[in-house]
Amino acid sequence: MIKLAIDFGTSVTKIYKLGSGIVLAEATCVTVQKDTGEIRAFGNEAKRLLGKTAEQTDVCFPVYEGEIVSERLAGALLEYFLRKVVKRGASVEALFCVPCGYKVESREKVYRVAKAAGIGRVNFAETPFLSVLGQDVPLSESNPVFAIDIGAGVTSIAAFSLDGIIAGLSMNVGGSNMDVHIIDHIADTFSLKIGSLTSEKLKNTVGSLIEDDNQSTIINGRDIKSGRPRSVSVSSADIVFPIKVYIDKIAEYADLVLKKLPAEVSAAMLKNGLYLSGGVCNIAGLAEYMSGKLQMEAHLSGDPQMAVVLGGGRAVGNAALLRRIRLE
Template identity: 65%
Template sequence: MTKFAIDFGTAVTKIFQLGSGNGIVLSEATCVTVDRGTREIRSLGDEAKKVLGKTADTDVIFPVYEGEIVDEALAGELLHYFFGKIGRKGFTEALFCVPCGCTKENRAKYLRVARDAGLSKVSFVEVPYLAALGMSVPVSESNPAFAIDIGAGKTSLAAFSFDGINAGLNMNVGGNNMDTSIIDHIAQTYNLKIGLSTAEKLKNTVGSLIPHDHQSYVVQGRDITSGKPRQVAVYSEDIVRPISVYVNLILEYAELILRKLPEEISATMCRSGIYLSGGVSAMPGLGDYVQGRLQMDAHVAEDPQMAVVLGGGRVLGNAALLDKLLMK
């Protein structure tokens, strides 16, 4: 039987295959385009994301929003498409990486979508455990850890050991908020309207929390007054504010959680530090910024965007640990 770990993210779906061809076998946009009139599917995955902001006759839909399945039919079609690409055969076991405290109703949605995509046995493990496993954090029953995963639509923060989550929460804040905020900022500063894809590219190319970082990226947009196309060079320091507003918000909640923890746990956290994963954690300078703000060590995953699904693959290969961590 083939086993898969699936991180069905707001922006990107990541799939890990256990067994032959062991490793991450897919990373594609969680995106579908449909014909605006007939609602027929036009494209899926990365192909669909390319169309964002470029056509008038198709709607671009993200069937997972802020970590929850919001369009079951399209989510099912998308997973089916992804598994077709991977070339799955026969009976398959799937582990979904889900947000902290994912409700029964939400899990029921995953189960229906998985069934539509032809997946057989399905289980669920919460993101913080998987992020820690993906980063090889020395967490155990007696050794707790503090992890923050900053994705596109949500951020999960949790203090936990393999005995359970001591304190944690999900915030509907992530890279998507930063992109929208960058659009507003460019409009105000340069009187230039840019699209979502451009804002994301700008953030991922020169977005930085390194003080006085001076990298630049040329963005194309439309002059708000004249309506004519225009371009402007944007520097890292120009977009620090629309990014740091959200990072600061996340860190305020991190501090709240740390303050609420029992003293012994809090002391262990302060010694071991904080573990950062999720695509946004790839931003240069984020680790040092978090370290400065929280006055504790911050460790950024080697491949932040893949940490969770990698942890999913690791837990799939350890039946005893899987039994301990899966949501019942």
């Protein structure tokens, strides 16, 4: 049986194949013909068409804020991804990485989508456990850890040990919120209309929480007044507000989780520090900023976007560990 760990994310789907490592990282995206409902493109190919399609074609994201919003599109997309990494007809067991506190109804949707895509056995594990496993942090019953995973659509925050989650939550805040806010901010500041792909690229290239960071880049868009194409230079300082407002909200909720902890657990948190993961954590200075906000050392994964699926890979390769952390 082929064993996979699947992070079916709002923005990007990652798949880890036991014995091979990470075998896929593609946009969770499809294009659909409006009149027939036919799916025309999948994954990265579909995302490249964002903002460039004709009237009769929609670019759709079947996962929104961690929830499957179209089982038909999600099933077709997952099946497409599986064909790229597994031979047709192979027996597959998959561990799905899901947000902290993921509801039973939400898991049932994922289960139906997985079955429709041809997966034989389905397990679930929450993101906080997997994110620290992906950073090679040892888990035990007596040594609790604190983790924050900031994805595109969902942020998971939890204090936990191998015995389970002590306190935690998930919130619908992430990189996608920042992208939308950056679009509005650029329109207000520069009178320039930009698209989602440009906004995401801007966040990823010059987005920074380092004070006085002077990185800059040239972006192209449409002048709001004249309607003509125009270019402007945008610096880190120009987009710090639409990034910081969401990071501050995440820090606020992380502080609430910390305040719920028993005294001994709090002492362990202070000693062990905070473990950060998720694609948003690639923003320059984010780890140091969160460290200052929460007054504790912050550890950043070497590859934040892949930490969760790497942890899923460790879990599918260790039956005893998987039994401890999987959701029943």
